[in-house]
Every structure is written in C-alpha cells, then in structure tokens.
Amino acid sequence: MAMAKRTITVHHVRALVRGARRQGLDTVPLLQAAGIPPLLLGDDRARVTSAQFALLFRALYRATGDEFLGLATAPSRPGTFAMMCHVSLGCRDLGAAIERGTAFYRLFPGGPELGLRCEGGEAALTVGGGLGDEDRFLTECLVIIWHRLCSWLVGRRIPLLRARFAYPPPPHRDEYAGLFGCPVVFGAEATEAAFPAHWLTAPLVRDERDLDEMLRRTPFELLSRRAYGTTVAEQVHCVLARALRVSPRLPSLGEVAARLAVSPATLRRRLQREGTSYQRLKDTVRRDAAIAGLAEGREPVAELAARLGFSEDTSFHRAFRRWTGTTPGAYRGRGS
Structure with a gap:
C-alpha cells in the first residue's frame, strides 16, 4: 500500500476552475475527467487527492492555453x-x-x-x-x-x-x-x-x-506539495503517515516525542506554537488516507476503516463526517 499524500482543500479547486469559467469554458467535463464531481465544490470541508488535483490542473492548463490558467488580468502564452x-x-x-x-x-x-x-x-x-x-x-x-x-x-x-x-x-x-x-x-x-x-x-x-x-x-x-520536514508539525505528520503505512495503530505522543528526541511536554508545546496539536495531526493523517482510499474505490469501507485503526464502522463514519461534513458512502459516490 502506497503512503497517502496530503489531500487538498476544495478552496484551491474552486480557485483553479475560476479562470476557465472566466473564459467561458465548461468545467464540468474537466472536473469529471479528474474524478472530481462538480457538486463537491459546494462543500466547504471537502477535499480532493493530490492525484485528482494534478489531473485537473493539467487539463485546465491545456484547455485555457494560458500558463496563468485564465486567473490573471492578462494571459501568459505557453512557452x-x-x-x-x-x-x-x-x-x-x-x-x-x-x-x-x-x-x-x-x-x-x-x-x-x-x-x-x-x-x-x-x-x-x-x-x-x-x-x-x-x-x-x-x-x-x-x-x-x-x-x-x-x-x-x-x-x-x-x-x-x-x-x-x-x-x-x-x-x-x-x-x-x-x-x-x-x-x-x-x-x-x-x-x-x-x-x-x-x-x-x-x-x-x-x-x-x-x-x-x-x-x-x-x-x-x-x-506540487513537498513534505519539507522543517516544522515540528511536518516532522510529526511524516512519522504518523509512515506508521499508518504499516499498521493501523498510530504511535502515541510519547512515542513520537522519543523518536524526535524531545520530551512529550516540549513536543506538545511546539505543536501548539505552530497552531496545531498531536490529535489534529493524527486526524489529518487518517482523513487523507481515508479520502485517498475512497477515491480509488477498490477497498470496501469496512476494510478501509479497519486499516485506519477503527474497530467499528460506526466510529469511522462519525469521524469521517467530522472531518469532511459528509459520509464515506456519499464521498465514494461523488468520486465514482
């Protein structure tokens, strides 16, 4: 199983298609070809995979014939x-x-x-x-x-x-x-x-x-986004994402702190200084892996939930709704 890359907020998807709409292009087929259903753009908490975003970006690049994707006051010709x-x-x-x-x-x-x-x-x-x-x-x-x-x-x-x-x-x-x-x-x-x-x-x-x-x-x-590892949050995210790749059990804050050679209190304080928390990063890693799994569409929801460390389907459904504002089933339906 490949390690899921970070997902991308729907705010960036909306921004990306705005230039094409300015040019009078029909963005519905472009979104659908990238596996992004148009209705998804109406959900503020929705996210797409990096693969979907890359497909859409390249399609809009070709369709607009503009290196600025129709977003600037003047176009930039290809080349x-x-x-x-x-x-x-x-x-x-x-x-x-x-x-x-x-x-x-x-x-x-x-x-x-x-x-x-x-x-x-x-x-x-x-x-x-x-x-x-x-x-x-x-x-x-x-x-x-x-x-x-x-x-x-x-x-x-x-x-x-x-x-x-x-x-x-x-x-x-x-x-x-x-x-x-x-x-x-x-x-x-x-x-x-x-x-x-x-x-x-x-x-x-x-x-x-x-x-x-x-x-x-x-x-x-x-x-495309790179995980630089230059912030403490990025370092913790990387540790958690790698751990989830091999086991549904994510390491505790103390275990991650030991791996980064700091005390749990120091790690908690540094994450707070960067505007995040260990629990939020755990949720982010599981959320991105869940969205990627649903977008691929091959894995039954129950198996996906178990792989992400949820003992029951119901707890996975509750968590997914908290992350995205909708259900796994509806999300998979959007991506099909």
Missing part, C-alpha cells in the same frame, strides 16, 4: 515560463538569475510584478498585487514556483525563513505552514518568501539538458 528559464540559466549565480527572470516578466503588459528584496542578511522573492486573481491562488502559486525554481537551479532546497501575504487569512489558513514549510504571516505589507541572503551567491548547477527534463514536468512538478 513563456520555459523561455524565462532559458534566459536565466546562463547567469553566474542565483541572485543574477532572479534579477534576469523578474526583468523578463516585466516585459509583458499586465504580467506579474515579481521582484527581489534584499535587506541585511535577508533576501525575499516578492509578488506584487494587480494580478486580478480574487482567490489569490495564482499569487500563491507564483511564490511557490519561484522558490522551488530557485532551489532547483542551485541543486539544494533553499530553506524559507517565512512567507508573508498582503491579505487577511483565508478560511483554510491551516494549510499554509505545510505548503511553504515555514512560519506564515497574513495581513502583511507585502507578499513575499524570505530566505537567507547568502543563497544569492550560490552558483547555478543546471544545464540545458536538466532544464529540458524539468520543463517536461512543469509547471505542476514545481507546484
């Missing part, structure tokens, strides 16, 4: 991102590559306001307003893609110090720490991802062949 990468590849270091890449996008009217801020020992990739994406999905995608592209260029993951967003926290604010692998602040003066400035002098280690290989998988490859 624009690839050309920017080619332009930046020959630079002496990462700082020069960022400057060249941001200058490239400034050539296009209505394009994103990308920039680089340097102050003291800190650098930040900035994304200005004016994109026109009311859900801020495109803005957040640009922050993620630019950070991961920079990491790819230097061949090492650049650890983020923080991510800041110039708008109020959305209903799904709990998603962001795992998405960015760092502390996240809303209501800031600017939208940016900050990292230690010494990375700007890192040499680029990629060549044209590497770039061609990366571009065959882009942009979703750069956008």
